[in-house]
Amino acid sequence: MYKIAIxxxxxxxxxxxxxxxxxxxxxxxxSEFDVDVFGASIDLLGAMEKKVYDIFFLDIYIDKMNGIELAEAIRKKNDKAHIIFMTSSNAFYKEAFRIKAVHYLEKPIFREDFFDAMDRVCVEEVARYxxxxDGGQITKVLVDDVLYIESEDHYKRIVTSTNSYLVRGTMQQMISELAEPYFYSLGVKSIVNLKKVLKITKDSIIMENGADFKIPRGTYRQISEQVLKFSF
Incomplete structure (x- = not known):
C-alpha cells in the first residue's frame, strides 16, 4: 500500500x-493507496508522528514553513520518502534538486505530468544490467548504479559508487550496452549518468562520488536542462 500525503x-x-x-x-x-490531505505544514508534521508516508505532494508556498523547509523536515524523519513539489513558480528548481525530489510540477498541473510523477514512484521498472x-570473470552491474565511464586508451573504466572496473571496448559499445537516455557523452572520453550528478556549474559536472568533469564549451544550458529532466 502506498501512503500519500498532500x-x-x-x-x-x-x-x-x-x-x-x-x-x-x-x-x-x-495497487492500494491511502491518501490524506493537509492544509497546513504543522498538521502534516503532526500526522507524521503517527504515520509513515511513502509519497508527499507539497506546495512550495504553504505557510510560515515553505515547501522546501517542510521537505527538509521530512527528509530528517524519512530519507526514503518520495517528494513531489507543486508550485506556480520555477524559482526553486535548485533547492528541489538538492532535496532529491522526484518531480517538480508547475501549476496548473497537467494530468499527463501528474501521472508521470506517480509512475516514477509507483511503477516498478525491470532492473537492467x-x-x-573483468579480471577473467563475467561481472554484472546494475545500469542505474553506473556513475560514469572514462576512456583509458583501449580500455574503459566503469565506475559505480562502490567499485570500478577496467573493460576492453569502445565508447560506442558502452553506450549501446547502457541504452538509457540519461547517460550523456562529454566529448569522446567520458560518459556520465545524469541521474547521479551532484552539482553542475558553467565549467564542470560533479558526480555523487566527487569526480569532476569539464563541460565542453557552449553546452552548459543543454546539459543543465538534461540534468534537471532526469533529476525530477
Missing part, C-alpha cells in the same frame, strides 16, 4: 491534486 494551503489546489490522484488510482486497481569481462 499538503497545500489553497483548498482549490489541494482538491485539484486529490482529484488527479483519484483518477490515477482508478486506473491502477491492482551491463555485463562484461
Amino acid at each position: 499538503c497545500d494551503d489553497e483548498k482549490s489546489s489541494a482538491a485539484e491534486a486529490a482529484g488527479l490522484l483519484k483518477e490515477y488510482i482508478s486506473e491502477h486497481p491492482h 551491463i555485463s562484461f569481462k
Whole structure:
C-alpha cells in the first residue's frame, strides 16, 4: 500500500491534486493507496508522528514553513520518502534538486505530468544490467548504479559508487550496452549518468562520488536542462 500525503494551503489546489490522484488510482486497481490531505505544514508534521508516508505532494508556498523547509523536515524523519513539489513558480528548481525530489510540477498541473510523477514512484521498472569481462570473470552491474565511464586508451573504466572496473571496448559499445537516455557523452572520453550528478556549474559536472568533469564549451544550458529532466 502506498501512503500519500498532500499538503497545500489553497483548498482549490489541494482538491485539484486529490482529484488527479483519484483518477490515477482508478486506473491502477491492482495497487492500494491511502491518501490524506493537509492544509497546513504543522498538521502534516503532526500526522507524521503517527504515520509513515511513502509519497508527499507539497506546495512550495504553504505557510510560515515553505515547501522546501517542510521537505527538509521530512527528509530528517524519512530519507526514503518520495517528494513531489507543486508550485506556480520555477524559482526553486535548485533547492528541489538538492532535496532529491522526484518531480517538480508547475501549476496548473497537467494530468499527463501528474501521472508521470506517480509512475516514477509507483511503477516498478525491470532492473537492467551491463555485463562484461573483468579480471577473467563475467561481472554484472546494475545500469542505474553506473556513475560514469572514462576512456583509458583501449580500455574503459566503469565506475559505480562502490567499485570500478577496467573493460576492453569502445565508447560506442558502452553506450549501446547502457541504452538509457540519461547517460550523456562529454566529448569522446567520458560518459556520465545524469541521474547521479551532484552539482553542475558553467565549467564542470560533479558526480555523487566527487569526480569532476569539464563541460565542453557552449553546452552548459543543454546539459543543465538534461540534468534537471532526469533529476525530477
